[in-house]
Amino acid sequence: MTRDARRKIVVGVTGASGAPYAQRLISLLAAHPGVELACVLSTTAEEVWELECGGHPRDLGVRTWGGRDYGAPFASGSAGWHAMAIVPCSMGTAGRIAGGVSESLLTRAADVMLKERRTLVVVPREMPLSTIHLRNLLTLAEAGATVIPAAPGFYGKPAGIADLVDAVVARVLDHLGVEHDLGHRWGEGPR
């Protein structure tokens, strides 16, 4: 697909609550020697990130793309980007992707992943979920996306918020095909 041996991964961040998940994921991927990382933000994502984490994702030293910048390489299947994670994913963005409405770079990039049969991981965050939300998430799963709700388990005995964040990020990394040593895997050693 590409000559660069690194795994090309794009992280999309939307205006759902849960920016700390994105902050942790982006930090880990940015430091990973086997990953080429790009980030794309929705307009509301910047507002929620500022509220929940402070600052801006670009403070992490990663290239961030805006919603209208279709010059980004991952806007086209021909550039050979391998995987995308949308963390957190708002119900608005889930609905737009499920409806094929590629009106922004973020939703276009997700559309590309689905049409190219590459990896798309979606981390929705909303409660409760309406039937519309549920149908849209089912549509995404049927189209090939992996839906990982922002719902960490407690069997790993989390010591605090950082552990809860890592429990979700660990599953995202698993499905992006990126090795990591986050969290506790069931059946591996005592807790």
Ligand SMILES: Cc1cc2nc3c(=O)[nH]c(=O)nc-3n(C[C@H](O)[C@H](O)[C@H](O)COP(=O)(O)O)c2cc1C
């Ligand atoms: C502080 C804050 C928290 C929000 N949390 C959620 C959420 O958890 N889930 C959701 O679907 N929308 C949430 N929203 C609403 C979305 O940001 C809004 O629907 C936005 O239009 C989504 O657009 P986007 O998907 O392009 O970012 C939140 C908004 C704000 C300001």
